[in-house]
Each structure stands twice: as C-alpha cells, then as structure tokens.
Amino acid sequence: MKVFLSILLLAGISAAAGASEPGVTIVAHRGAMEERPENTMPAFERAVEAGAHVIEADVWLSSDGSPFILHDATLDRTTDAEGTASERTLEELRNLDAGAWFDEAYAGARIPSLAELLRWADGRATLLLDLKDAGEAFTQSVTEDVRAHGNPTGVVIGVRSPEQARAFRESLPEARQLAFMPSPSDIPDFAEAGVDILRLWLGWLEDEPGLAAQVRETGAKLMVNGTTGELEEARALMAFEPDWILIDDPAQLLRSLEAMARTE
Numbered sequence: 233m234k235v236f237l238s239i240l241l242l243a244g245i246s247a248a249a250g251a252s253e254p255g256v257t258i259v260a261h262r263g264a265m266e267e268r269p270e271n272t273m274p275a276f277e278r279a280v281e282a283g284a285h286v287i288e289a290d291v292w293l294s295s296d297g298s299p300f301i302l303h304d305a306t307l308d309r310t311t312d313a314e315g316t317a318s319e320r321t322l323e324e325l326r327n328l329d330a331g332a333w334f335d336e337a338y339a340g341a342r343i344p345s346l347a348e349l350l351r352w353a354d355g356r357a358t359l360l361l362d363l364k365d366a367g368e369a370f371t372q373s374v375t376e377d378v379r380a381h382g383n384p385t386g387v388v389i390g391v392r393s394p395e396q397a398r399a400f401r402e403s404l405p406e407a408r409q410l411a412f413m414p415s416p417s418d419i420p421d422f423a424e425a426g427v428d429i430l431r432l433w434l435g436w437l438e439d440e441p442g443l444a445a446q447v448r449e450t451g452a453k454l455m456v457n458g459t460t461g462e463l464e465e466a467r468a469l470m471a472f473e474p475d476w477i478l479i480d481d482p483a484q485l486l487r488s489l490e491a492m493a494r495t496e
Contacts, residue, residue, distance in 0.1 A: 257476040258485060259360055259455065260284035262303060266460065266481035269334035270310065271301045272341040273352065280357050282483035286388065286476070287353060288360040291346055293370045298322035299346035299377055302330075305364070309333070311343065318365070346374065350382030360410060362390040371396075375403040394418075394425035401426060410455060410476075416443050423450035429476060431455045434465075437472050444472045461485030466492060 263275025290303045307313040312329040331341025384406035391397040410429040411422040455476035466488035
C-alpha cells in the first residue's frame, strides 16, 4: 500500500485540485450527501466540485414510466410528502421539496429525473446508476433515457442480479456494469454475467480478506463501500487496494488520502 500511496502523492492528489489519478476512483454516494441533500442536483454539483470522479444515483420508475432519482422506495424521509414514490407521476414527484429536510438553505431542491441528470453529467462526470427497480419496462425506459439524453460510455449500470446484468448487456452494450451484490457468495454468478466491477462491503472484506483476491481473479475491478472517509476508515479501505471507493463525503476521503500519502 505504501507504493500505491506514493503514486497518489506524486500525482498531486488534493481535494482542492479534485484529482487523485492514477490510483483509486472516488465515487460520490448519492452525490456529496454529507454536505447537501442526497440525490439532488446540489449534491451532485458539490460532488464534482469536491473532486469525485463518479456520481452514484439511485433510479426508480414513476407511475407514468419515467425514470427518476431517489434512494428510498418511499417519499417520507427525504421529501415533504409521504407514500410510495413510484406510485406518483414524474410531474407530481417534481413538485415535491427534496431539500428542506436536510437544511432550509436547500428548500426547493427537486427530485431529478434521470434525463435531467444525464444531460447535466455529460462532459462533467461519469454516472453510476444504482437500479432500484427491475423488469422489462424499467430496463427499456432507462435504456431510452441513457441513449436520448446521455452517453452510454459515460454511464455505469449498477445491476442487482445476473439476470439484470444480461438484460442491460443486450440493451446498452457500450455501458460498463457494476454489481451491487447481495452476498459475496454471488461473485461467480455476477462475474459469469460479464459485470465489469464488483462491489464489496468493507465489513465483508474485514471478515474474509481473501474476497479481494477472489474478485481480481475474475478479471473484474473491485469497489469497496465506505461512509465518511475519515482517516481511520480511509486506512481500512485502502488496505484492500480497491479500484473504486463509494463514499458519502468525497472531499473528506480525498483529504484523508492526501494525509496518508504524505505520512506513510
């Protein structure tokens, strides 16, 4: 790991500069969710400012067939409404306040449509789409939006089953895929489906360190989930030399990586 961190230091990694290459790819979980209301445009904009390379966003399908961005299945936690989000039309969803729950400074922030996010991200950042829904209609709608409003090569499809991976490999063969695996025992199945990047939880790796090597033996890249990106957690994450790190606070993780590069 010392060699890896030395590379980061020579590359001039810093949160201010927003660069950490060559090295680990920083993925902003729901945008910069520690600083702005998650899965809103202010959070995505802040993630790019902070230096994230990839923006992760959660995708559902509205009642009128439009993909939209929200983490929970319900509206209760992050909007001024209640109930199942996918039972609303896109227009109804867009009329909700998705920012005031976090801070009144963000009152009026809206639930983005996937189309809006794709248009904004094109040329700014790679998108990792965490697919919360499934089925043929969902696959078709997401595929149509990516082709109409974005660039498939700038999108990573976050699949949750090997079957979903195969469906998107047919509909969006240009896009990379990342597996949000429910269990490390699923590594062989997702690898067989041709997924490019496999996500492991840090806790899984700490319990069974050999999982990192198992992922690499498949030829896939390794992404590890983090949280705040504080120095202690950054050390734990980097011990497994991941290719990608999914993090709630990209700016803090970059500061931690810079501190590690300068002291180790």
